[in-house]
Amino acid sequence: MTHTSISSSTDWIRPEDARLSDLLEVLTAETELDDFPHASRVEQQVLVYDWATLRPDAADPTSRRDVRAELARALSEGPGIVVLAGAFDAQPLDRATAALERMVVDQRSKGIAAGDHFAKPGANDRIWNALEKLAVADPAAFVGYYANDALALAAEAWLGPGYQVTSQLNVVNPGGAGQTVHRDYHLGFQSAEVCAAYPAHVHALSQALTLQGAVAHVDMPLESGPTLYLPHSQKYAHGYVAYQQPEFQSYFVEHHVQLPLAAGDAVFFNPALFHAAGSNHTSDVRRMANLLQISSAFGRAMETVDRARVVEAIYPALLAARAAGMPPRDVANVVAATAEGYAFPTNLDRDQPIDGMSPPTQADLVTDALAAGVSQVELHDRLERQQALRVSH
Structure with missing residues (x-):
């Protein structure tokens, strides 16, 4: 068959x-x-x-x-x-x-x-x-x-x-x-x-x-x-x-x-x-x-990457590029290469699904921060709050 x-x-x-x-x-x-x-x-x-x-x-x-x-x-x-x-x-x-x-x-x-x-x-x-x-x-x-x-x-x-x-x-x-x-x-x-x-x-x-x-x-x-x-x-x-x-x-x-x-x-x-x-x-x-x-054992990347660290490092440059007229698709491409674009694994006791079956991703957080033009300090605080929700205990 x-x-x-x-x-x-x-x-x-x-x-x-x-x-x-x-x-x-x-x-x-x-x-x-x-x-x-x-x-x-x-x-x-x-x-x-x-x-x-x-x-x-x-x-x-x-x-x-x-x-x-x-x-x-x-x-x-x-x-x-x-x-x-x-x-x-x-x-x-x-x-x-x-x-x-x-x-x-x-x-x-x-x-x-x-x-x-x-x-x-x-x-x-x-x-x-x-x-x-x-x-x-x-x-x-x-x-x-x-x-x-x-x-x-x-x-x-x-x-x-x-x-x-x-x-x-x-x-x-x-x-x-x-x-x-x-x-x-x-x-x-x-x-x-x-x-x-x-x-x-x-x-x-x-x-x-x-x-x-x-x-x-x-x-x-x-x-x-x-x-x-x-x-x-x-x-x-x-x-x-x-x-x-x-x-x-x-x-x-x-x-x-x-x-x-x-x-x-x-x-x-x-x-x-x-x-x-x-x-x-x-x-x-x-x-x-x-x-x-x-x-499966195979659902993982080959290298360990601290994506929050990468996001914080490039955020000022990405904000500046966006303000200078970088097209939205190109901004989204940078976010995709940088931030975690998948909601799992997470701690579903705390990181509850919103408007569906998946909680917001790190990429969602970064995209929202860019749209609002928040400071790097505020971005850092948001990333830390999200990470705290995802810890297993």
């Missing part, structure tokens, strides 16, 4: 070119169990692997290579999502759950209503940077939890070695509303207009830079709202500019699939898969999942 996201026929992917009929053509694909010999079963087009059965193959270096190749194929050419049933043993899961629950209680006691990209602050409970916070709060729990080989297997399969794990605890409380359909980080956190500024090959590349995962910390019956998915949708080339359009959202509402999960199950999916958290219709289930976002 042709991988639609990779073999785009256009150089640019525009919102006005997104057609639901094209997505429906992609979705005619069927998940065939025979194509994935290590899988145990297919449920609603989703591949399910029983970890107890898969673990011996994962432990053998030769067969582990084959399993990784199969998982990568499942995430790209297959349904885009796999469930590793029973991936986490009860003891390390329960200890981590207890530590994470204490964080939620502590956060509530401080009156902190942590929002996320889609839910209103206070609607549910979210612990940003749960990975670092768990390590500090209970190192032994952290070690037992992240020793998990199912997690490592999935990360290696999609990203290879050198990956970096981040996590956010998400608790959808009884009555908690779900999300609208979306794709995930990187391009999935941008508006359709911003996505359209990136060439087509970057739309294909974005999904290869991260792996999304979720570990169920409690049993999740359907009525508790486990994540909704549209299997095979990661292969739709225009997905990043399409998912916010009403007809795509309506289709998702009518045709998504949803699988119940047991505590200890882990789900891994291509970040380009259309998905959304479901609404919790129970009166007594606090749906707790540790959301894993695992990043």
